[in-house]
Amino acid sequence: MRCSHRDSGKDWFPRLDNKISSPHPVCGGCGAVKNIGDRGKKLGYYVNTLYEIKEYLEERKKGKITEAQVRLITKRLEKVEGFEDVYWFRRSTQKDIFVEAVNRYTGLSPSFIESFLAS
Numbered sequence: 001m002r003c004s005h006r007d008s009g010k011d012w013f014p015r016l017d018n019k020i021s022s023p024h025p026v027c028g029g030c031g032a033v034k035n036i037g038d039r040g041k042k043l044g045y046y047v048n049t050l051y052e053i054k055e056y057l058e059e060r061k062k063g064k065i066t067e068a069q070v071r072l073i074t075k076r077l078e079k080v081e082g083f084e085d086v087y088w089f090r091r092s093t094q095k096d097i098f099v100e101a102v103n104r105y106t107g108l109s110p111s112f113i114e115s116f117l118a119s
């Protein structure tokens with residue numbers, strides 16, 4: 001069973017080779033360190049982004065994303081275990097997964113897809 005994570009009240013301080021020195025909360029269940037700053041977003045954010053791309057294409061008659069494609073992409077994201085887990089998933093990792101999924105089902109270029117995601 002996957003850990004549902006709870007704050008242990010303890011912090012982990014990254015040191016050495018990075019500039020981050022702020023404390024990161026640690027899960028009392030499995031010891032995972034929470035991502036701060038690069039925190040993942042909920043699935044809904046990516047679904048909204050997908051609709052933004054869909055509208056953009058349709059308004060400019062540059063292409064089309066069908067509802068069936070939206071469903072396939074959403075399903076694919078839902079299947080990624082822990083996608084919405086803010087302890088594990090960095091936004092940059094989610095971004096890669098999202099771009100891969102949209103590219104796979106629509107053939108749109110990764111850089112075009114990425115331009116819709118806030119950095």
Ligand SMILES: [Zn+2]
Nearest residue numbers: 003005027030
């Ligand atoms: Zn945990």
